[in-house]
Amino acid sequence: MSLAATPLDAQVILDSLPLSVILLDQEGRVRHANAAARRLASVVSAGVTEGLLSLVEGPPPEVRARPQAAGDGWEDRRACALEGGGSLGIVRQWRPCADGSELTSVTIRPASAVQPPGAMAGPEQEKQLLERQSLVHAEKLATVGQLAAGMAHEINNPICYVQSNLGSLQDYVNKLFGLVEVCEEIIREEGSTTAGKLTTLDARKQAIDFPMIVEDLPLLLAESREGVERIRQIVQNLRDFSRIDATEGFRLFDIHRAIETTLGIVRSLSGNSIGFATYFEELPLVECNPTELNQVLMNILVNGTQAVGQNGLIEIHTGRGPHHVWIEIKDNGCGIEEHVLPRIFEPFFTTKEVGRGTGLGLSISYGIIKKHGGDLTVRSRVGAGTVFLITLPVKQARGNPAFTE
Amino acid sequence: MTYKLLLLDDEPAILSALSRVINRIGAERLGAPCRISAYTDASLALTSLQSEPYDLVITDFRMPAMSGLDFLREAIRYQPDIARIIISGHADLPTMVAAINDTQVFRFVGKPWDDNELQLAVIQALHVYTLSRENQRLADLVRVQQGTISRQEAELRQLESECPGITRVERDERGAIYLDEDNL
Ligand SMILES: Nc1ncnc2c1ncn2[C@@H]1O[C@H](COP(=O)(O)OP(=O)(O)OP(=O)(O)O)[C@@H](O)[C@H]1O
Ligand SMILES: [Mg+2]
Numbered sequence: 001m002s003l004a005a006t007p008l009d010a011q012v013i014l015d016s017l018p019l020s021v022i023l024l025d026q027e028g029r030v031r032h033a034n035a036a037a038r039r040l041a042s043v044v045s046a047g048v049t050e051g052l053l054s055l056v057e058g059p060p061p062e063v064r065a066r067p068q069a070a071g072d073g074w075e076d077r078r079a080c081a082l083e084g085g086g087s088l089g090i091v092r093q094w095r096p097c098a099d100g101s102e103l104t105s106v107t108i109r110p111a112s113a114v115q116p117p118g119a120m121a122g123p124e125q126e127k128q129l130l131e132r133q134s135l136v137h138a139e140k141l142a143t144v145g146q147l148a149a150g151m152a153h154e155i156n157n158p159i160c161y162v163q164s165n166l167g168s169l170q171d172y173v174n175k176l177f178g179l180v181e182v183c184e185e186i187i188r189e190e191g192s193t194t195a196g197k198l199t200t201l202d203a204r205k206q207a208i209d210f211p212m213i214v215e216d217l218p219l220l221l222a223e224s225r226e227g228v229e230r231i232r233q234i235v236q237n238l239r240d241f242s243r244i245d246a247t248e249g250f251r252l253f254d255i256h257r258a259i260e261t262t263l264g265i266v267r268s269l270s271g272n273s274i275g276f277a278t279y280f281e282e283l284p285l286v287e288c289n290p291t292e293l294n295q296v297l298m299n300i301l302v303n304g305t306q307a308v309g310q311n312g313l314i315e316i317h318t319g320r321g322p323h324h325v326w327i328e329i330k331d332n333g334c335g336i337e338e339h340v341l342p343r344i345f346e347p348f349f350t351t352k353e354v355g356r357g358t359g360l361g362l363s364i365s366y367g368i369i370k371k372h373g374g375d376l377t378v379r380s381r382v383g384a385g386t387v388f389l390i391t392l393p394v395k396q397a398r399g400n401p402a403f404t405e
Numbered sequence: 406m407t408y409k410l411l412l413l414d415d416e417p418a419i420l421s422a423l424s425r426v427i428n429r430i431g432a433e434r435l436g437a438p439c440r441i442s443a444y445t446d447a448s449l450a451l452t453s454l455q456s457e458p459y460d461l462v463i464t465d466f467r468m469p470a471m472s473g474l475d476f477l478r479e480a481i482r483y484q485p486d487i488a489r490i491i492i493s494g495h496a497d498l499p500t501m502v503a504a505i506n507d508t509q510v511f512r513f514v515g516k517p518w519d520d521n522e523l524q525l526a527v528i529q530a531l532h533v534y535t536l537s538r539e540n541q542r543l544a545d546l547v548r549v550q551q552g553t554i555s556r557q558e559a560e561l562r563q564l565e566s567e568c569p570g571i572t573r574v575e576r577d578e579r580g581a582i583y584l585d586e587d588n589l
Contacts, residue, residue: 153467156494160517161422167520168425212428220425223418271469272415 022052154268155234158227165224172217175208234268250396252285253293255325259316262297270305274312281319287396292368296376299361300329300388306352307333307386320394324374327390335382344378373397408439408531409458413450413476414465414492420445423463423492423523430524435531447471454483458569461530466493466500474500477508484569486541488534490526492516538566 011032014021020037024030030052033041041051182204186197205211263276304314308331317328336344343349345366350359362376369376374392410427414420420443432438442457444450447470454462462480466473473491480487491504494516504510511533512526545559 153494156516157416157419160494161416161418163517164422164426164520168422168429171429216425219421223421227418273469 155231158230162224162227162231165220165227169217169220169224172213172220175213179204179208179210233264250287250289253288253290255283255286255288255293255318255327255392256280258290258293259297259318259327262294262301263316266298266301266305269302273310274305274308274314277313277315279315279317283318283320283325284394286325286392286394288372288392289368292371296365296368296390297327297329299365300390303361304329304331304333304386307331307335309333323395324391324393326392328387329390330385330387332385335384335386336378336380337382341378341380345376406437408435408437408460410439410441410527411450411454411459411462412441412443412464413445413447413462413468413473414443415445415468415470416465417445419465426518426520426523427527429520430527434524435528436535439531447476450476451479451483454480454487455569458567459484459487460534461488461490461527463490463492463527466491467495474504474508477504477510481508486534486537486566488530490514490530492518541566 011034014032014034015036017034017036020040021032021034022030022037023032030049033048033052037052038048041048045051045054183201186192186200189197192200259278259280263278267274267276301314305312308314311332313332315328315330317330319326319328340351345362346359347363348359349363352359366376369390369392372392373396374390377389378386379389380386412420412423414423424441424443427439427441430439442453442459444453447468462477464473464476468476473493477489477491480489489508489510490512491510492514493500501513504513511530514523514526542563545554545562548554549556549559
């Protein structure tokens with residue numbers, strides 16, 4: 001191996017390799033690193049050389065595990081922390097060469113993180129991926145806070161009247177019990193005529209406003225049941241939305257159910273002033289991560305509710321192609337200005353005031369849809385409204401590393 | 406005499422529940438029977454306030470079309486001495502301060518409310534209202550006797566408190582009277 005003879009060619013060849021190759025000198029200093037290695041090193045540390053050194057640097061020879069047999073070499077394994085959080089698994093091997101020197105090879109396992117299809121362990125993507133994962137977490141927390149406030153208000157109204165109605169019911173029932181007792185007394189009363197008994201009974205009925213109770217009691221029960229049903233529905237929606245098993249992976253799921261669930265929550269968050277309409281076509285079950293899909297729908301729908309004003313209307317259409325399904329979410333809100341449109345999927349890009357938007361919703365949604373092998377696109381006209389189009393493959397490609405059965 | 410109450414909340418079931426609690430007070434404790442008009446729509450409630458005299462108005466604070474505070478501001482333009490109660494799920498301090506300063510609300514009742522507390526608030530509001538109206542009448546009587554206002558003016562005030570709007574007849578430039586057909 002005479003690299004020195006044709007340094008340029010060797011470098012070109014090495015740089016074109018997808019593998020990281022690092023050459024060390026006798027002292028263990030980095031002599032050459034190909035492009036892949038340099039990219040990898042920059043993930044570990046901002047200073048490329050430190051990154052490389054930390055990857056291949058070994059413990060002094062005396063502490064290395066003894067070779068099992070001659071020619072076997074040495075090996076050690078360790079985890080390497082990344083600057084952006086997370087870690088890489090590193091296996092290093094030293095093989096004695098014929099000339100007495102050592103050949104060091106380093107195998108780097110990708111972080112256990114899920115990777116989007118297509119985006120391989122290229123450092124840029126890797127960094128972005130890690131970033132995105134912590135963002136997903138932050139976003140989840142933000143959504144939970146927003147949800148909790150909305151839910152508290154939404155559940156409060158039915159609780160108000162159900163609780164108060166129970167008080168009224170108790171009052172009615174006490175009066176009715178009293179009436180039964182009076183009836184008994186009247187019947188047992190000796191020496192009074194039937195007409196006289198009826199007069200006493202009528203007087204008593206009038207005192208408790210008997211006709212009113214007869215009329216109102218069924219209404220009271222019906223309204224209270226409706227209130228409890230509303231609370232049940234809200235809780236059910238919340239459950240569906242944030243399944244406790246957050247690590248849930250891909251499974252066959254009814255897209256329409258995901259839409260209904262999320263819509264239920266968004267509706268209650270946004271009051272009665274916005275109209276929602278769904279136009280569903282028959283769809284197959286889709287292989288997806290339901291929790292994440294709910295999150296995407298939530299983000300887009302919340303954006304929609306924030307964009308519409310008076311007479312706000314949000315329409316959701318669904319349909320299918322031979323191997324994919326699509327969901328179109330359309331609002332008649334303010335629209336997005338042309339120069340802003342290319343930026344809306346960027347993390348932290350927001351036009352909303354502090355406290356209202358973090359600018360993460362769409363970038364996270366985009367990541368999730370891409371991870372599913374789908375696509376998220378947008379069309380918009382200022383003053384007319386905005387349309388988001390989600391397309392998803394019905395079946396996940398087996399090669400998708402995010403997809404585990 | 407009958408007390409007249411106006412209830413406003415965007416949720417019909419809340420209105421029914423409130424009506425039940427108030428009806429349960431009973432005429433003996435209230436001093437007179439009461440009649441409740443319930444509205445889910447603030448503008449309809451305001452229309453009614455323009456022609457019907459009420460003793461007490463109870464409104465929700467958070468409603469989609471109009472806040473309870475804005476509603477009360479309008480309401481007291483038609484009936485300045487109506488007694489007022491706000492029901493609110495989350496009465497934060499700035500809201501309460503605004504309500505007290507702008508609309509002199511008589512009582513805040515939380516959501517969910519305590520039935521006894523609400524009943525007590527209604528009883529007290531009506532008593533205070535009746536007292537202040539009686540005071541007004543007596544004061545006017547004294548003023549008539551002292552000659553500060555004419556008997557006719559006192560009559561007008563009395564009339565106005567019984568039929569809101571009746572003394573504010575609108576005339577065009579030739580002196581013809583406008584009759585609002587909706588109010589007939
Ligand atoms: N339906 C829409 N109508 C108009 N503008 C939109 C719409 N959806 C997104 N946008 C624009 O895209 C920007 C980015 O949206 P994104 O959801 O990523 O962040 P955000 O809504 O500002 O904040 P967050 O969702 O994190 O609370 C928004 O600030 C807004 O300017
Ligand atoms: Mg958003």
